[in-house]
Amino acid sequence: MPEWPEMEHYRLMLEQRITGKRITGANVFRDKSVNLPAEHFIAELTGRLVTGVTRHAKHLVIMLDSGNGLLLHLMLGGWLFFGNRDELPSRDFQTQLDFGGQTLFFLGLRLGYLHLHQVREIGRLLRHLGPDPMDSGFTERDMAVILHARRGVLKPLLVNQNKIGGIGNCYSDEICYEAGILPQRVCSTIEYREVVSLHRAIRSVFREAAASGGYIEKPFFAGDRLTGTYRCRVYDRKGETCDRCGEPIRFETIASRKTFYCSGCQQ
Numbered sequence: 544m545p546e547w548p549e550m551e552h553y554r555l556m557l558e559q560r561i562t563g564k565r566i567t568g569a570n571v572f573r574d575k576s577v578n579l580p581a582e583h584f585i586a587e588l589t590g591r592l593v594t595g596v597t598r599h600a601k602h603l604v605i606m607l608d609s610g611n612g613l614l615l616h617l618m619l620g621g622w623l624f625f626g627n628r629d630e631l632p633s634r635d636f637q638t639q640l641d642f643g644g645q646t647l648f649f650l651g652l653r654l655g656y657l658h659l660h661q662v663r664e665i666g667r668l669l670r671h672l673g674p675d676p677m678d679s680g681f682t683e684r685d686m687a688v689i690l691h692a693r694r695g696v697l698k699p700l701l702v703n704q705n706k707i708g709g710i711g712n713c714y715s716d717e718i719c720y721e722a723g724i725l726p727q728r729v730c731s732t733i734e735y736r737e738v739v740s741l742h743r744a745i746r747s748v749f750r751e752a753a754a755s756g757g758y759i760e761k762p763f764f765a766g767d768r769l770t771g772t773y774r775c776r777v778y779d780r781k782g783e784t785c786d787r788c789g790e791p792i793r794f795e796t797i798a799s800r801k802t803f804y805c806s807g808c809q810q
């Protein structure tokens with residue numbers, strides 16, 4: 544599932560390609576992907592100018608000059624492609640927005656959605672999300688308060704969108720690895736210096752992953768060589784050798800979530 548780095552990478556690429564551009568047409572091939580009857584949805588979008596693209600945790604919002612925004616959540620398996628139909632690597636697209644000769648395709652939206660709302664309504668819909676860990680206002684102390692208020696273990700807390708926004712199954716493991724902390728650690732036993740390491744690890748992992756276009760290998764445009772080039776250190780690498788200590792990477796299910804870690808260098 545796309546997480547903070549994938550969505551931030553999409554936000555930047557969309558910002559460059561569609562901000563200031565007018566939507567010349569739209570199409571809906573799966574009614575459940577949108578929240579209005581297809582003809583109404585298309586009519587609301589056609590002719591509108593995109594004024595910006597923002598991100599809130601794993602959500603993107605395509606802002607329109609009508610005062611509405613398109614709220615996108617890719618969930619499991621959703622991805623985006625920008626170009627023309629001949630270049631599309633897959634026919635599994637559910638919605639499209641046309642910008643003159645080029646089109647933004649929304650693919651793999653089985654659980655994901657693209658909903659049109661008034662911008663203030665979007666604010667209300669996203670109010671339950673925890674803080675964005677990359678905001679400069681999110682401090683080590685904030686992280687400590689969130690961790691020490693929990694009885695459970697670290698992994699499910701990191702992926703809880705109501706506590707911290709934007710971290711999912713893959714990067715929670717990468718962050719724990721970077722910080723040298725085991726994902727099964729009981730939150731209340733995590734010392735302040737370890738909280739500082741986790742806070743720092745979120746920033747360094749997210750920065751590197753976003754700059755590498757995230758870990759999901761789905762091109763955003765024809766000839767895209769960046770998207771999906773982040774190399775995970777532990778996620779999905781069960782049995783492979785740890786870069787840091789040479790021990791085999793372990794796999795475990797924690798709170799019904801796939802979890803990868805190194806017991807040699809994480810404590």
Ligand SMILES: [Zn+2]
Nearest residue numbers: 785788805808
């Ligand atoms: Zn190791």
